[in-house]
Amino acid sequence: MNIIETKELSFSYKRENDEKVVLDGLNIDIKEGSFTAIIGHNGSGKSTFAKHINAILLPCGGSITVCGIDTSDEKKLYELRKSAGMVFQNPDNQIVATIVEEDVAFGLENLAIDREEMHRRVEAALKAVNMYEHRKRAPHLLSGGQKQRVAIAGILAMQPRCIVLDEPTAMLDPQGRREVMDTILSLNRENNITIVLITHYMDEAAKADRVIVLDKGKVRFDAPPREVFREEEKLRDLGLSVPDSTALVHALRKKGINIEKETLTPKECAEEILSVTVDIRTRLKR
Ligand SMILES: Nc1ncnc2c1ncn2[C@@H]1O[C@H](COP(=O)(O)OP(=O)(O)O)[C@@H](O)[C@H]1O
Ligand SMILES: [Mg+2]
Incomplete structure (x- = not known):
């Protein structure tokens, strides 16, 4: 089953005089339970695509459905955002509470669930990202990798089917990167959560089942990593490496x-x- 489907998805940011096409007729289907990496040089449209997955941006042309929900259906916005969580680059911008477990519970406050269920979910989410022992700590005292895992736990507590991560390791040191990558892999393999990982680290993309290369808002390659990285010269022409x-x-x-x-x-x-x-x-x- 496809959890994300785009049909001729197009987008441009309105500018004063002209319009620059940022997404140019994308047809991308992503299967439930898969792990897809998206790479592309700066400005190729990766973040713009990610923002379409949970309706931060709406298409200018074509369509995108996530878990069968058309993202432009306003009535289903909340359901959509619960099904597809987003993790961003800067962990500091994603922390809202002063204690780790409260931060993880934050997204649940709006859901009509009882305290006990809330507790259970927060505990499970913190265990899944290996941060349970830090549950009473102040988030700002954690390392970057730990903060990012708390941000992931906050999303997990909502029990999403899909998590989209936009360069989640870009601001982390090597250990933090490893921790976050291990967490992503285990959520995919053990919890069957669909992962869409945007990254500029090729060794991270290599861990996915599928690599999509974006260039000027178009798909240039879409294949398993071993096939995509065979094309070293072509990737270098696109400003990428292997x-x-x-x-x-x-x-x-x-x-x-x-x-x-x-x-x-x-x-x-x-x-x-x-x-x-x-x-x-x-x-x-x-
Ligand atoms: N809020 C915005 N307003 C206008 N142009 C934008 C905005 N965000 C991104 N862009 C432009 O859209 C293009 C794609 O950006 P983006 O999706 O952020 O690319 P990537 O994430 O691949 O680096 C770039 O040319 C960028 O300058
Ligand atoms: Mg980006």
Whole structure:
């Protein structure tokens, strides 16, 4: 089942004299339970697309439905925002309360649910992002990665089917990035939550099932990461790169070392290099 469907989705920000097309007839279907990464250089329309998923922006042309709800249906706005949560780049802008567990409960205050259920949800959400032990702490004293996980917990408490994250790791240090990526992966694999991750880190995109490359508001590539990152030259032309492990194998290939597999992680890369090295050694021995 598709949880997100766009049909010829178009958008432009109104400007004084002209109109610049930011989304140019997008047809993107996203399956429930999948993990999709969206990449593209600055200004390619990624955030604009994300903002269409929970009706922060409405299409100028075409349509987008999320969980079967047309996002321009005002009567269903609340239901829509409950089904598709958004996490943004700056964790400090997303914190509203002075205690972690109250922050996570904040979004639930408007829902007609009893205290007990609220408690249960907050606890489950904090456990899911591995922040339960910090529930009594002040959010502003947490690290960036911890804050971002609290923001994710706040969304989780609403029990969404889909979470859209717009460069959630851009302001984090390597450890924070790892924590947030591990959390995203586990929510996808274990809780079957659909993930749409916008990122400019190629190694993060490599962890998705599918990578969509946006350029000038159009889809340029849409395939599993191994297929997309095979196109290193074309991606570089779009101002993008590939994961370091992929680039290393491409560079070795250019030097005549025959590694067939596209590698996405240092581990895969090491294994491939090792296997050709072993191969060369055995040939030398003969
Ligand atoms: N609020 C806005 N008003 C006018 N133009 C905007 C606004 N937000 C973004 N844009 C323009 O729309 C284009 C796409 O922006 P955006 O979706 O933020 O791209 P990305 O997230 O891929 O960097 C850019 O040219 C940007 O300058
Ligand atoms: Mg953006």
